[in-house]
Amino acid sequence: MSTEAEGRRNIICTHLKLIALYFKYNLQAAMEYRASFIAQSIGMFLNDTFFIFFWWVIFSKVSSLGGYGFKDVMLIWALAASTFGFLHIVFGNVRQLSRIIMNGELDTYLLQPKNVFINVHCSRMDFSAWGDFIYGYVLFFIVCGLNPLKLLLFTLFVIAGGLLTGAVMASADTLTFYIGNSSAITRIVTEFLLNFSLYPDSIFGREVKWIMYSLLPAGFIVFIPFKLLSAFSWYGLLGLMAVDTAYICLAWLFFKKGLKRYESGNLITTKL
Amino acid sequence: MDKADSASAIVAKDLRKVFKTKIKKEGFRESVKSIIGPEYKEIEAVRGITLEVPRGELVAFLGPNGAGKSTTIKMLTGILHPTSGNMSVLGFDPQKQRKELSFKIGSVFGQKSQLWFHLPPIDSFRLLGAIYEIDGRTLDSRIKEIVELFEIGELMDTPVRKLSLGQRMRCEFAASILHRPRIVFLDEPTIGLDVLVKQKIRELIVRLNREENTTIFLTSHDIGDVEQLCNRAVIINHGRIVLDSSIKALKYGYLNRKIIDVKFNEFSDRSSLEGLNIIKGNGLAMKLEADESGGIQEVMSRLMRAGSILDVTISDIPMEKIIGDIYRDKDTEDNDIEATSAGEVRGCDCSETEDGGGGS
Amino acid sequence: MRTLRKYLLVAETSISSNMMYAANFLAGTFFFALIIFVFLQLWNAISLNSGSMEGYTVNRMVWYYIAAELVVLSKSDVFRSMNEEIRGGGIAYKLNKPYSFIAYQFSDGMGQTAVRLCANLPVGILVGFLYVGRLEGFVWESLPAVILSVLFGILLNFFMDAFIGMTAFWTEDNSAFYWIAQKLSFVLGLLLPLEFLPGVIRQIAVYLPFSYIAYAPARLLTSFSKETLTSILPVQVLYTALFAALTAWMYMKGVKKLNVNGG
Numbered sequence: 001m002s003t004e005a006e007g008r009r010n011i012i013c014t015h016l017k018l019i020a021l022y023f024k025y026n027l028q029a030a031m032e033y034r035a036s037f038i039a040q041s042i043g044m045f046l047n048d049t050f051f052i053f054f055w056w057v058i059f060s061k062v063s064s065l066g067g068y069g070f071k072d073v074m075l076i077w078a079l080a081a082s083t084f085g086f087l088h089i090v091f092g093n094v095r096q097l098s099r100i101i102m103n104g105e106l107d108t109y110l111l112q113p114k115n116v117f118i119n120v121h122c123s124r125m126d127f128s129a130w131g132d133f134i135y136g137y138v139l140f141f142i143v144c145g146l147n148p149l150k151l152l153l154f155t156l157f158v159i160a161g162g163l164l165t166g167a168v169m170a171s172a173d174t175l176t177f178y179i180g181n182s183s184a185i186t187r188i189v190t191e192f193l194l195n196f197s198l199y200p201d202s203i204f205g206r207e208v209k210w211i212m213y214s215l216l217p218a219g220f221i222v223f224i225p226f227k228l229l230s231a232f233s234w235y236g237l238l239g240l241m242a243v244d245t246a247y248i249c250l251a252w253l254f255f256k257k258g259l260k261r262y263e264s265g266n267l268i269t270t271k272l
Numbered sequence: 273m274d275k276a277d278s279a280s281a282i283v284a285k286d287l288r289k290v291f292k293t294k295i296k297k298e299g300f301r302e303s304v305k306s307i308i309g310p311e312y313k314e315i316e317a318v319r320g321i322t323l324e325v326p327r328g329e330l331v332a333f334l335g336p337n338g339a340g341k342s343t344t345i346k347m348l349t350g351i352l353h354p355t356s357g358n359m360s361v362l363g364f365d366p367q368k369q370r371k372e373l374s375f376k377i378g379s380v381f382g383q384k385s386q387l388w389f390h391l392p393p394i395d396s397f398r399l400l401g402a403i404y405e406i407d408g409r410t411l412d413s414r415i416k417e418i419v420e421l422f423e424i425g426e427l428m429d430t431p432v433r434k435l436s437l438g439q440r441m442r443c444e445f446a447a448s449i450l451h452r453p454r455i456v457f458l459d460e461p462t463i464g465l466d467v468l469v470k471q472k473i474r475e476l477i478v479r480l481n482r483e484e485n486t487t488i489f490l491t492s493h494d495i496g497d498v499e500q501l502c503n504r505a506v507i508i509n510h511g512r513i514v515l516d517s518s519i520k521a522l523k524y525g526y527l528n529r530k531i532i533d534v535k536f537n538e539f540s541d542r543s544s545l546e547g548l549n550i551i552k553g554n555g556l557a558m559k560l561e562a563d564e565s566g567g568i569q570e571v572m573s574r575l576m577r578a579g580s581i582l583d584v585t586i587s588d589i590p591m592e593k594i595i596g597d598i599y600r601d602k603d604t605e606d607n608d609i610e611a612t613s614a615g616e617v618r619g620c621d622c623s624e625t626e627d628g629g630g631g632s
Numbered sequence: 633m634r635t636l637r638k639y640l641l642v643a644e645t646s647i648s649s650n651m652m653y654a655a656n657f658l659a660g661t662f663f664f665a666l667i668i669f670v671f672l673q674l675w676n677a678i679s680l681n682s683g684s685m686e687g688y689t690v691n692r693m694v695w696y697y698i699a700a701e702l703v704v705l706s707k708s709d710v711f712r713s714m715n716e717e718i719r720g721g722g723i724a725y726k727l728n729k730p731y732s733f734i735a736y737q738f739s740d741g742m743g744q745t746a747v748r749l750c751a752n753l754p755v756g757i758l759v760g761f762l763y764v765g766r767l768e769g770f771v772w773e774s775l776p777a778v779i780l781s782v783l784f785g786i787l788l789n790f791f792m793d794a795f796i797g798m799t800a801f802w803t804e805d806n807s808a809f810y811w812i813a814q815k816l817s818f819v820l821g822l823l824l825p826l827e828f829l830p831g832v833i834r835q836i837a838v839y840l841p842f843s844y845i846a847y848a849p850a851r852l853l854t855s856f857s858k859e860t861l862t863s864i865l866p867v868q869v870l871y872t873a874l875f876a877a878l879t880a881w882m883y884m885k886g887v888k889k890l891n892v893n894g895g
Contacts, residue, residue, distance in 0.1 A: 014405055021402050029390040032431065043811055050815060054823050057830075058678060061685055066677045108384055110351045112403050113374040119403075184659035191663050195670050203677040260353050263291055264346050 011115075018114060019122045023090060026125035037127045044131025048081055051198075066202030073200060075143050075229065079157060079222050080197040082136025087162035088129030091121040094166050095190070097173035098183040104264040117255050121166065150229060157225035160244045165193060165221055167251035174251070177258030189216060197222040217247065280360075281455050281487040282325040282348060287357035289318040289343050289511075317343040319511035320357070327454070330481050330488045332502040332519070336595060340511040341491045345457050348489075349377060362454055375404060378453030380461050385440075386447050387432045393443040394428040397450060404451035414450060422446045422476060438469030445476060455487040456480065462497055474500050495588040499523065507595060515598050526594045530568060531587050532560045532575075539579035548574060556582075561589075638731060639739040646743025660748065661755045664705055668756075671697050672763045686827040691764040692854045698756040699778075699850035700822050703785040706748040708741035710790055711810050714797030724890065734794070734883055741790055749786075767854065774856035777865060781849035784868040789817075789845045791875035798879060801886030813842070821847025841871045 030037045052074070059070040068076075087094060100106055100120060109119045136158070144150050172189040175182040192211075196218035201209065212219040220243050228236050292312045318340040325331050335341050346352040348359060350366035350373055359366060364373040387396045394415075401411040419425050422442050427435060435443065441461070449456060458477070462470045478501060480486050492498060498505055498519065505522050507515040515522070536556040548571060552559040562571040568586070575581060675693045679685060688696065714737055717723045726733060760767070796813060799806040820826065821843040826834050837843050848864045 014402075017402055021399050025388060025391060025395055025399055028395065029388060032390045039808070043808075047815065050819055050823070053819065057824055057828050061828075062678055062682070065674075105384075107346070107351050107381060108386065110370065111349055111374055111377075111379055111381075113371045113405070114403055184656050187656075187659045188662050191659075191666060195666060199670060199674055200677070203673040205673075208673075262352065264343075264352050 015115060015118050018119065019090065022122045023125070026092070030125065030127050037130075040128040041131040041134070044128045045135045046131075048077070048132060048135045051077065066200045068200035068202065071143050072226075072230075074139050076200065076222055076226055077198065078136045078139035078143065079154070079161065079225055079229075080136070080194070081132045081139070082154075082158045083161035083165060083197075083221060084194065085129045085131070085133025085136060086158050087166050088126035089133055090125075090162070091166050092124035092126040092129070093121050094169050094173075095126070095186070096124065097121070097170060098176045098181060098186055101173065101176040101262065102181055106259075106262060107264055110262075116259065117170070117252050121170070144229075153229060153232070157229070160241065161221040161225060164217060164244045164247050167248045168193065168216065171251045171254055174255045174258045177261045192216050193218050193221065217243075220244065220247075279326055280324055281327045281329070282323065282359070282361050282489070284321055284323045284344075284348065284359040285357055287318055287321045287344065287347055287359060288316070288355045289340075289347060289352060290355045291315045291317055317511055318347070318354075321508065321511070321513055323506065323513070323516075325487060325489065327487055328481070328485045329504060330477075330502045331490065332498040332505045333489060333491045333508070334498065334505055334595075335491075335508040339509045341508060342459065343511075344508070345459060345489070345491065349379060349457060350374065375451065376454045377457065378448040378451065378455070379457040379459070380441075380445055380448050381457070381459045385432075385444060387440070387444060389433050390431055392429045392431050393424070393435075393447070396432070396447060397428075400447055400450050406451060411450075414452070418446045418450065421479065438465050438472070441465060441469065441473060442476070445473065449480060449484075449486070452484065453486065455489060458488065458490040458492075460492055461490065462492065462494055470494075470496070477501055495590075495594075507598065509595055514595070526589070526597060528563055529589050530562050531589055532562055532568075532571065533583075533585045533587070534558055534560065534575055534581060535583040536578070537580040537582045541577055541579070544574045544577040639735055642736060642739035643743035643746070646740045647747050657747070657751060660705065661751050664701060664752055664755055665759050667701060668694060668697055668759050668763065686825070687855065688825065688827070689768060691768045694764045695760055695767045696825055696850045696854045698760050699782070699853045700846035702749070702752055702756050703782055703789065703846050703849055704817075704822055705752055706745050706786060707789050707793070708744040710737055710741040711793040711797045713737065713740070714794060715800050715806070718797070718800040718886070727887065727890075734880060737794065738790070745786055745790070769855075770853075771856060774852065777856070777861050778849060778853045781852045781865055781868060784865070784872050785845050785849045788841065788868060788872045788875060791872060791879050792841065792845070794879045795875050795882065798882035798886055801882070801889055816840070817842040817845050821845070821850070825851065841875070844868045844871050 055070060055073050055077075058065070059073075063069070065073070093100065097120065106116065106120065109116045109123070112119060140151070140154055144154075169186055169190055172182060172186040175185060193216055196204070196208070196212055196216070201212065201219065201223045204212070209219070212223075220240065224236065224240050228240070292314055321340075321344055333341055333344070343352065347354045348361055348366060350370035353367055361373055362376050364376075366373055386400065387393055388399075397415055398411070401415075406414065419428065422445065424439070424442055424446060427439050427443060432440060432443070445461065461477070462473050465473065474497065477488060477490070481488050488501070490497065490501065502519050504518055505515070506513060531551075534557070538556075549561045550558055551561055560571065562568050575584070672690070672694050675690045679690055679693075683689070684692075717726065717733075723733065726736075792813060793810070796806060796809050799809060820829075820837045820840065826837055826843055826847055829837065844864070844867060848868050852860055852864055
């Protein structure tokens with residue numbers, strides 16, 4: 001029994017080490033093109049800033065929006081930006097997975113003795129995502145000030161939310177094993193998750209909320225964390241972690257099942 | 273070597289792989305149609321391959337493009353799941369024990385690079401070390417060993433994008449054996465390399481095989497690779513094995529012939545050309561086939577006698593032609609022995625002349 | 633006549649090659665419907681207590697966004713393809729072909745736009761009727777002017793991109809210019825109607841070309857009057873002509889530079 005548990009701990013350790021190493025070498029590769037890396041990050045940062053302008057205009061006309069004030073919306077933005085940023089920094093291949101499967105580029109990962117799902121996702125870094133990630137933290141400090149406890153919680157939610165978002169996007173990509181190129185579906189899923197994470201959830205009707213707390217869980221990515229940041233509860237936190245874990249496990253199992261149908265580079269649509 | 277599984281590096285029984293591809297026709301109407309109800313076509317890439325490779329052997333796996341070489345290798349390495357059939361690689365089932373197996377095999381796969389383009393090779397080596405769970409001290413000594421073996425010491429700190437293709441290939445090869453694999457799969461390892469680098473890579477392959485007793489499974493279009501490296505050749509076409517014999521036997525039957533392209537300035541004694549095997553010839557330029565075993569010299573001296581030569585090139589017979597010849601021979605043979613069915617065809621003509629040098 | 637047919641064929645080929653990516657295309661129209669839906673919900677919540685803002689009811693606001701997004705989402709990839717041609721040196725190879733580089737890019741870009749417009753237009757109209765019903769105060773007489781304004785919005789967008797693309801002759805990396813132009817046209821008129829912007833910014837925006845891409849047709853559609861027509865459409869036409877002329881001029885200069893320096 002103990003050896004099995006030890007083996008499992010060992011697997012987790014080696015994979016965490018792998019993620020850390022990929023992170024390190026990706027950053028080193030980015031430093032080869034410092035100027036472009038910094039420009040991309042700043043661009044993304046500024047891009048996000050335009051939306052503050054939008055909300056500033058809106059809240060200069062109304063004082064509250066479905067119970068949310070200007071600061072609340074800023075905190076939602078902070079969460080969403082850092083969460084998506086974290087995902088694209090650490091698991092930079094998340095948007096490429098469908099293409100990787102289609103082009104047979106999964107071969108490289110299948111030949112290595114590591115979990116393919118983790119290996120493929122973290123082998124690349126999306127550099128512009130650093131802008132999003134930093135932007136979220138800047139907003140957080142503006143809204144919450146220097147509050148170490150909240151900072152810790154915020155960081156936890158960013159990581160958990162990033163993993164959850166990645167799990168949902170990867171599931172859309174996994175469809176590639178079954179129906180061929182599914183990058184369009186991934187795009188739709190991503191747009192949905194993003195757009196429903198950036199506005200107060202109270203503006204949406206019941207039907208949308210159902211989707212937000214099930215198939216496309218924007219609610220668990222941003223809004224539950226937001227509520228826990230304003231009013232913390234252990235039950236809420238544990239519940240959220242359980243939900244996140246369930247989504248991630250499901251996504252992984254789905255991928256593992258799909259992988260059996262992998263066709264390497266042989267999936268060529270013959271033109272007649 | 274007997275059939276004892278422990279002695280075999282690779283055992284495959286009746287491997288098959290069928291791909292389903294979407295058929296896409298041209299035109300707007302057809303595009304819409306293919307979205308609504310796509311049509312599928314089944315393609316049998318591998319149609320029953322049975323193979324056994326003993327440990328420590330150097331096998332060439334040959335065949336034209338689309339013959340099913342890559343598909344077979346991908347099944348043996350656990351990338352693809354076969355439609356049917358059994359296999360065992362180093363005692364593992366690639367389908368179920370991909371991870372365990374991957375610790376024991378290495379691969380240089382065509383143009384797919386394991387090295388990070390923007391980083392120096394040493395960084396990729398360290399990353400691969402972590403992937404293959406090699407502990408720090410072992411990794412350091414292994415890297416030192418390989419760097420010496422491959423003579424890549426001065427390349428280790430240069431970003432890969434600044435290396436030449438030959439240098440990159442050497443590093444690529446080095447990266448694939450960091451973890452001391454028992455089998456190395458090489459897919460076209462010398463493609464696009466110049467003669468000197470090619471020779472270097474070949475030497476490395478042989479040394480790896482001798483010094484670490486690594487089984488080498490190699491695909492190539494280059495007859496030279498096969499001749500100089502391997503002791504056994506398996507040729508496949510249309511997803512089936514058409515020939516499985518020792519290189520010696522293959523050489524005797526097929527590889528010993530050369531193509532000679534010659535261009536004369538003028539003829540002085542045309543009659544000395546009589547009796548030569550001229551495949552194509554018009555006027556002063558002609559193409560001949562000659563046998564390596566003593567024949568070439570004879571042909572050359574006859575050519576010299578025939579007139580003043582402007583230009584001459586001697587080249588290997590292309591792989592496609594050899595396979596075509598094997599086919600033709602097989603066809604005539606099949607007419608004699610009707611019992612040989614479409615299933616598994618072993619090259620009996622050669623295995624009979626085999627002198628035990630290969631792997632059986 | 634024959635030259636015209638040549639460019640029509642380019643546009644046609646562009647249309648059918650864009651049709652090949654049907655799935656991407658559906659994702660695009662879904663994105664359009666989704667954005668409008670989110671904005672509908674947002675404006676419903678915003679104007680819950682005030683009824684209308686700056687003269688925009690929820691109904692008008694939704695139609696405003698539909699018109700504005702329609703123009704922007706139907707934009708072609710001219711900037712990218714021009715950049716690739718010029719920087720990759722493909723242009724040197726095309727100079728000796730019997731067609732005009734700009735006309736070729738134009739036909740190709742308009743082909744792309746046509747496909748996107750044809751997909752987005754019905755979706756936009758459908759979504760508008762489903763979400764908020766008929767546009768309040770809509771008059772049929774405004775339609776020709778609105779259509780014209782949409783077309784000029786698209787043309788202006790195209791030539792502005794082409795103009796920035798031409799800078800590739802001189803600079804190594806011009807994507808920063810493109811990015812800034814994109815963000816300015818996003819903030820000035822797409823994210824919010826100009827009427828919402830603070831006084832000074834609005835004053836400046838009226839003189840800049842950026843709001844004449846999306847704001848102009850959307851404003852014309854939602855609050856049509858003779859005054860808006862005469863204050864918007866002529867400026868739109870002028871700016872389009874200006875950027876078209878600038879593009880042609882830059883191209884001539886650029887090709888000369890290419891001939892001197894040898895691509």
